[in-house]
Amino acid sequence: MVKRLILILGDQLSMDIAALRQARKDRDVIVMAEVAEEGSYVAHHPKKIALVLASMCKFAKRLRENGWQVAYCELDDTRNTQSISGELIRRAAQFGTSDVVVTRPGEFRLIDALENCPLDVTFLEDDRFIASHAEFEAWAAGRKSLRMEYFYRDMRRKMGLLMDGDKPAGGKWNYDHDNRKPAPEDVAFSGPLQFTPDQIVNDVLDLVEARFGHHFGDLRPFWFATDREQAQGALAHFVRHGLARFGDYQDAMLADNQFLYHALVSPYLNIGLLDPLEVCRAVEDAWKAGHVPINAAEGFIRQVIGWREYVRGIYFHEGPEYAQQNALDHQRHLPDFYWGAQTNMRCVSKAVGQTKSEAYAHHIQRLMVTGNFALLAGIDPTEVSEWYLAVYADAFEWVEAPNVVGMSQFADGGVIASKPYVSSGAYINRMSDYCKGCHYKVSVKTGEGACPFNLLYWHFLDRHRDRFSNNARMGNMYRTWDRMDDTKRETVLAEAEAFLERMDQGGLV
Numbered sequence: 001m002v003k004r005l006i007l008i009l010g011d012q013l014s015m016d017i018a019a020l021r022q023a024r025k026d027r028d029v030i031v032m033a034e035v036a037e038e039g040s041y042v043a044h045h046p047k048k049i050a051l052v053l054a055s056m057c058k059f060a061k062r063l064r065e066n067g068w069q070v071a072y073c074e075l076d077d078t079r080n081t082q083s084i085s086g087e088l089i090r091r092a093a094q095f096g097t098s099d100v101v102v103t104r105p106g107e108f109r110l111i112d113a114l115e116n117c118p119l120d121v122t123f124l125e126d127d128r129f130i131a132s133h134a135e136f137e138a139w140a141a142g143r144k145s146l147r148m149e150y151f152y153r154d155m156r157r158k159m160g161l162l163m164d165g166d167k168p169a170g171g172k173w174n175y176d177h178d179n180r181k182p183a184p185e186d187v188a189f190s191g192p193l194q195f196t197p198d199q200i201v202n203d204v205l206d207l208v209e210a211r212f213g214h215h216f217g218d219l220r221p222f223w224f225a226t227d228r229e230q231a232q233g234a235l236a237h238f239v240r241h242g243l244a245r246f247g248d249y250q251d252a253m254l255a256d257n258q259f260l261y262h263a264l265v266s267p268y269l270n271i272g273l274l275d276p277l278e279v280c281r282a283v284e285d286a287w288k289a290g291h292v293p294i295n296a297a298e299g300f301i302r303q304v305i306g307w308r309e310y311v312r313g314i315y316f317h318e319g320p321e322y323a324q325q326n327a328l329d330h331q332r333h334l335p336d337f338y339w340g341a342q343t344n345m346r347c348v349s350k351a352v353g354q355t356k357s358e359a360y361a362h363h364i365q366r367l368m369v370t371g372n373f374a375l376l377a378g379i380d381p382t383e384v385s386e387w388y389l390a391v392y393a394d395a396f397e398w399v400e401a402p403n404v405v406g407m408s409q410f411a412d413g414g415v416i417a418s419k420p421y422v423s424s425g426a427y428i429n430r431m432s433d434y435c436k437g438c439h440y441k442v443s444v445k446t447g448e449g450a451c452p453f454n455l456l457y458w459h460f461l462d463r464h465r466d467r468f469s470n471n472a473r474m475g476n477m478y479r480t481w482d483r484m485d486d487t488k489r490e491t492v493l494a495e496a497e498a499f500l501e502r503m504d505q506g507g508l509v
């Protein structure tokens with residue numbers, strides 16, 4: 001019987017992950033390694049590193065309790081080679097085997113490293129998803145455009161979620177129309193369940209502080225769930241107390257409430273502490289029991305079996321070059337205020353501020369504040385993508401890159417989005433309370449105090465006229481721009497240029 005090394009990565013912490021399912025306790029060794037390379041290929045937020053390392057420690061402990069032989073290497077072990085393939089090579093020599101089994105990683109960088117590792121590595125499909133690669137390819141084959149909505153309906157039918165026979169429950173596939181309420185005065189949900197660090201977590205926090213404390217982001221207070229039971233508790237808490245209003249206020253933003261009615265389950269889903277289907281079943285059960293309305297349940301389930309599955313399909317369908325695309329040829333460097341330097345734009349400052357403290361911002365903050373600004377200002381999408389990959393606790397390339405490069409920056413030329421997600425300050429004002437108390441005035445279009453989003457919005461449309469003016473969904477925007485008198489348009493463009501110039505030179509904007 002040949003001994004094999006079963007590699008479990010930091011985002012593969014599921015007891016029924018493919019590599020573990022076909023391993024044998026009497027023969028195989030589970031290899032897990034905390035390595036500097038994974039913590040620093042981008043400068044991950046310290047909270048994200050702590051989440052992964054603490055969850056890895058607890059997962060290894062659970063494996064040992066279940067009778068597995070686990071070769072676990074801590075970050076500060078002097079024998080640690082500090083890379084995943086280095087650790088596999090070292091363990092192969094130690095256990096006298098060259099056979100490795102791994103569930104396919106969620107990032108081409110690591111797949112490539114393992115393919116080039118001088119060992120016999122067998123990859124198994126990561127089947128913690130609802131759509132396999134083959135299913136996504138079959139769905140994509142022959143389609144002119146790969147829009148999410150039809151894929152989502154197939155996933156609903158496949159899993160029988162919110163279905164009434166072969167019809168969607170409630171009569172509609174999509175209740176998005178009901179899900180665009182502006183920010184409420186009061187939020188009745190006190191936010192995600194928070195966990196006091198135990199000894200294992202505290203030890204990891206000390207380690208992360210010493211090794212990665214210089215990265216952008218606050219390590220403490222740290223309250224994430226770090227094992228399956230805690231993550232399940234966090235999910236149950238959200239379903240019970242937050243879900244009912246999730247749909248209504250999904251797109252709303254508040255300066256002093258980071259979480260509104262959001263679930264905060266993506267970090268747990270993405271490292272394997274929760275399973276997407278169990279999350280969706282819990283939501284569906286709450287609807288069936290009459291505890292939450294259909295727009296909340298449908299809106300939530302669409303995010304998980306629709307968007308989450310779809311972006312993963314796109315990442316693997318498009319291949320390793322996808323994350324480097326730059327269809328709009330944007331070349332500007334990411335401004336320092338994305339890393340916490342001062343800015344007078346209150347919306348950006350608040351979104352970045354909560355990213356720093358929580359390693360979290362919700363979808364609309366990512367899309368319509370930080371993403372929108374980067375797109376309007378023409379920031380290099382590779383720099384934008386690196387930022388998102390670093391700063392959010394839930395960021396792994398298979399999910400981050402399509403959301404940033406595709407959905408948010410239109411750098412894939414329209415694979416994901418049929419038009420760029422750009423807006424002036426008016427949208428931010430409608431959906432948030434950011435503009436009250438901002439240095440800029442959202443109602444001012446040019447001159448003293450003009451909101452930069454207002455200026456840059458037209459600048460974006462003007463500089464990309466060749467690409468977008470024939471887009472049916474953007475015709476109105478161009479007609480409005482074209483109706484302005486020449487002097488007004490010249491003023492807008494000149495002020496936008498002056499703003500960008502100031503920003504590039506590191507001035508306070």
Ligand code: FAD
Nearest residue numbers: 262263264265266303307308362363367394395400403408
């Ligand atoms: P909720 O708002 O409560 O939504 C419920 C769940 O739906 C999430 O937990 C998540 O699993 C899923 N979901 C919702 N939207 C998406 C989506 N567009 N893609 C994939 N899953 C989705 N999500 C990540 O998991 N990792 C990322 O690195 C990431 N980067 C993003 C970058 C940008 C520019 C944008 C616009 C979105 C990004 N998202 C990413 C999607 C979304 O913002 C997060 O999934 C969500 O904010 C997570 O918080 P939550 O659990 O409170 O989600």
Ligand code: DLZ
Nearest residue numbers: 009010011033034035038039105106107
């Ligand atoms: C994100 C991360 C970090 C910070 N550290 C580790 C680690 O030390 N060991 C490990 O096995 N995995 C880690 N990860 C998760 C990997 O980066 C992740 O598996 C790949 O990005 C593929 O999705």
Ligand code: SF4
Nearest residue numbers: 347425435438442451
């Ligand atoms: Fe953001 Fe403009 Fe509103 Fe200020 S006025 S918060 S810059 S949208």
